[in-house]
Amino acid sequence: MAQNKTELRKKKIIDTATKVFAQRGFNESTISEIAREAKISEASIYEYFLTKEGLLFSIPAASSHALFDTMAFHLKLIRGAANKLRAIVYLLMDSYQKNPDFATVLMLYLKHNKRFLDTEGHIAIKSGIKQITQVIDQGIETGEFKKDINPYLIRSMILGTIEHLVTNWVMTGSPDDLEQLVDPMIDTIVLGISNTDNLPVHWSLQQPVKQQGVSNKTQAMLDSKS
Amino acid sequence: MAQNKTELRKKKIIDTATKVFAQRGFNESTISEIAREAKISEASIYEYFLTKEGLLFSIPAASSHALFDTMAFHLKLIRGAANKLRAIVYLLMDSYQKNPDFATVLMLYLKHNKRFLDTEGHIAIKSGIKQITQVIDQGIETGEFKKDINPYLIRSMILGTIEHLVTNWVMTGSPDDLEQLVDPMIDTIVLGISNTDNLPVHWSLQQPVKQQGVSNKTQAMLDSKS
Amino acid sequence: MAQNKTELRKKKIIDTATKVFAQRGFNESTISEIAREAKISEASIYEYFLTKEGLLFSIPAASSHALFDTMAFHLKLIRGAANKLRAIVYLLMDSYQKNPDFATVLMLYLKHNKRFLDTEGHIAIKSGIKQITQVIDQGIETGEFKKDINPYLIRSMILGTIEHLVTNWVMTGSPDDLEQLVDPMIDTIVLGISNTDNLPVHWSLQQPVKQQGVSNKTQAMLDSKS
Amino acid sequence: MAQNKTELRKKKIIDTATKVFAQRGFNESTISEIAREAKISEASIYEYFLTKEGLLFSIPAASSHALFDTMAFHLKLIRGAANKLRAIVYLLMDSYQKNPDFATVLMLYLKHNKRFLDTEGHIAIKSGIKQITQVIDQGIETGEFKKDINPYLIRSMILGTIEHLVTNWVMTGSPDDLEQLVDPMIDTIVLGISNTDNLPVHWSLQQPVKQQGVSNKTQAMLDSKS
């Protein structure tokens, strides 16, 4: 939190770059434009970042760490794999919705870039994503989820749905509200993977219908978030 | 099928561009390189396409039409919304897996490009995607799917999962086989959205577990594809 | 006058090129645009003209010959060097005013082009200009003009003034009427070069003031023009 | 006079461009050639000028201001509209003769370019030209010139003659000496527009014949020029 002048300048550059990349597109943005908006010289940007693409790749590092730390913190407080998945998706969606420029950069210019794969920023994201897999694995272990599901597939379904929705949102502006899709999405997947052997039928099949109640619960789980 | 010399040259350019864009990346590719590989002059490329980006946007038009026509044809032969969804996803995955360069261009350079939205190629894709929504709507109408599901969300889950899996595949090479994920994915979603009121419980909950059988059936449905 | 099909096509190209060059500027015009407007293929233009610049240089040939023939014809009918100069300038101005596109091409793209100097079109113009020098020389010989004037300078004054006025006209549209400047211009020059020894003072100094009369006379001289 | 490094580089570019444009022609010149001759990178040229044509249009700005300031200075020292006109023409001719490359660029590539009309460089020239009109107007007011002359026409005659002579000179090299044409030219025009009512006949008609003396006087008037 306490940041010296250098860190503040670096943050200023990253924030400005996020905004400019999101508005103009990465290739259409110029270092000159970022420098102008950040009121910092072009040369100074190269004091902090080696290349323009390096600057792009630096964008997720800071915020991702914070997000995934928050995520890890919340997951400890929640019981049940399904509920944890719900929290994860909610946190991600909430984060994207509150940082549309960041979401734009992430969805349009970072994912889909092969060179980003080897990056510190991507490693941070991967470690965050790992939490999803862990929750799914836990769900299987505890018998909450079926034994024969493919955790990689389920994780891909969750991430893919999020990415598709958020990408659509940053590109076209619709739907207005991403978060209201969280519960039906999680309900559908959880219903599809839940173990029916040790669950009362009425829960797995009917509970999700009462979406409003679930949504309130979701909200409650996250109210402690800063 | 019968194409005159001009059409053949155009196709040659598009095919070469697809390959080059996929291998090098769109921005890293040069018209000069495409011209060299296609053994056509740079100027000739501009006879057929207005700009480099215009060439990129022209890539999906032809093949997408063919794919979605095939899709529409098959859907007529299949009964049941769930089976139709399975066929759609299988066809898409199969198409991507058989055309990795096209899949790469589509996933990495076309989707996520705002300017592509207004393009003829994108309109073709949208009309194809509409078939997914129609199938979901039909499933709801016939009572096969629950009444309170959000078709837009379900479609987004299907497309998002596909996009995520294919993107991962073109970027990292894994998983080797995309098609083996089709059935578990569809099973999970179908299970999550199926109407339990008018379906024997044993079908909706247990049938999907026998993945191999379903997969064979799926394969059988598509064996007639040219 | 009687022209075969080939000559008609050639004329069509020249006329179209004159229009396009005048409207767009020579460098900004393309052979493609001329071909489109003339409804003739680009390749055909190269059947008639070796290069784009060759086409430009061909523009004055035809019309200049006609103009200077008309000029020579009229000069035979007119007595007095001053009157002949007046007729020459009037004919030129009249020709430019009636063919603004040709005037534009001549003033903006032909004069001032060094390569035009060696051209048949320029030779035609030079032979026409020679008539001005001849008239001035005659005026000196007959004692109508002073002996110590520099014919080259006087010719340059006449041509320079015309060029300046016409250039301004084609570039800015003003003045509306070029011809009304002919008489005052000629009067000024003639007054400046007339021999005062053998002319009654009242003529050289006061006659020109009655511009209207002179103008009528000028008009009368030219009424025979087709 | 005191110029920092940036101004010196800019001047270097303009001077080199003037030379290259004059020698090769504007369209035939390349930025690359100018950069090579000026020993400056191509990119640096674009630091100072937005486009190649912008560089062309920047050429007259500096030198024109200097010339027209000098002109205004001298005009204050000279009595009589005729003498002032003589000084103006002499200064212009002198300037062109001493800067043949600049004269070439001005005559062949700037005048006759419609886009130059809206340029700062053209505005500078227009304000300089206005001095000619003012002198003519003064001559009319003081009774030195006739009341019924058209100042716009007289100005056009002066400018047109200069332009024609200088254009011929830069294109063909002849005549060698432009300045010796100044006096006969001015004499002719002045004689053509002078008011004969209040001038002794011997002055207006015979004085100009002694060209050498006038020329010396003209020279004397201008000897103070820096």
Next chain:
DNA sequence: AATGAATGAGCGTTCATTCAT
């Protein structure tokens, strides 16, 4: 004679990046 199709050759312009101060 006429042209649709193809291209060679070139050029202005951009911008990420570096360096001297």
Next chain:
DNA sequence: CATGAATGAACGCTCATTCAT
């Protein structure tokens, strides 16, 4: 540290011109 100034290295695109039919 910070930056103004400078540039190397490309590349998309245009268009006059040619050629096969």
